[in-house]
Amino acid sequence: MxxxxxxxxxxxxxxxxxxxxxxxxxxxxxxxxxxxxxxxxxxxxxxxxxxxxxxxxxxxxxxxxxxxxxxxxxxxxxxxxxxxxSETYLETGKFPTGESYTYVRQNHLKSVLAYDLANSETPLVIIDGKPYTWDEVGRILQAFEGFQVKMVMKDLADELE
Known part of the structure; x- marks a missing residue:
């Protein structure tokens, strides 16, 4: 370069x-x-x-x-x-049974899509600096069943409000 x-x-x-x-x-x-x-x-x-x-x-x-x-x-x-x-979007907690779960803080998140070497059919989703598979993101979002979703795609150099 x-x-x-x-x-x-x-x-x-x-x-x-x-x-x-x-x-x-x-x-x-x-x-x-x-x-x-x-x-x-x-x-x-x-x-x-x-x-x-x-x-x-x-x-x-x-x-x-x-x-x-x-x-x-x-x-x-x-x-x-x-x-x-300065902000994180995911947090983990534990059910009374001791089982862990991950949830979206404040009902919004920002992420970057990346190529998944293990599965070229779906992207990795980088949230809080950590890669998640499309299936993992789907499980995290299950808590929002029945909610509306707005997805905005922006170039990496653009500001994402």
Missing amino acids: DCYNSMMATKLGIELPQLPKTFVVDDANGVKRIFEVERQIMGTVILLTAHEQWEQRYEFAVDGKPNDDQHKLFEQLIEKITRGL
């Missing part, structure tokens, strides 16, 4: 300032999350994507124009991650 970005920067006549490759942000539970940053120049857009170091975990992105201040874009990425990690 570095070679590609250098070639694109030369063609577009833009600078590639040094940006941190990794950084750490605490989540809502005080867990330190380590993110790796990737920059991609795509003609009219610069995309900064941060992936948590572990496979199938948190992922965030921001984008800007090629002439935007890339340090400010990086700051926007950190702010977006900090906001994204």
Whole structure:
């Protein structure tokens, strides 16, 4: 990606300032999350994507124009991650029998869809930085039988209200 970005920067006549490759942000539970940053120049857009170091975990992105201040874009990425990690959507509890269950806090959740290497027919759903299979999400949502559901698909770089 570095070679590609250098070639694109030369063609577009833009600078590639040094940006941190990794950084750490605490989540809502005080867990330190380590993110790796990737920059991609795509003609009219610069995309900064941060992936948590572990496979199938948190992922965030921001984008800007090629002439935007890339340090400010990086700051926007950190702010977006900090906001994204400030809330959790799932919680676990135990029935009186001792059996565990997972439920949706405050009747809403945000997630990212990811490719499931074990099952190419359905996506993994990343919620609170943890991968869930489509079946697991279905079991979690069973408590909402009879409720209405609104699903909004947004690009990773877009804000999800």
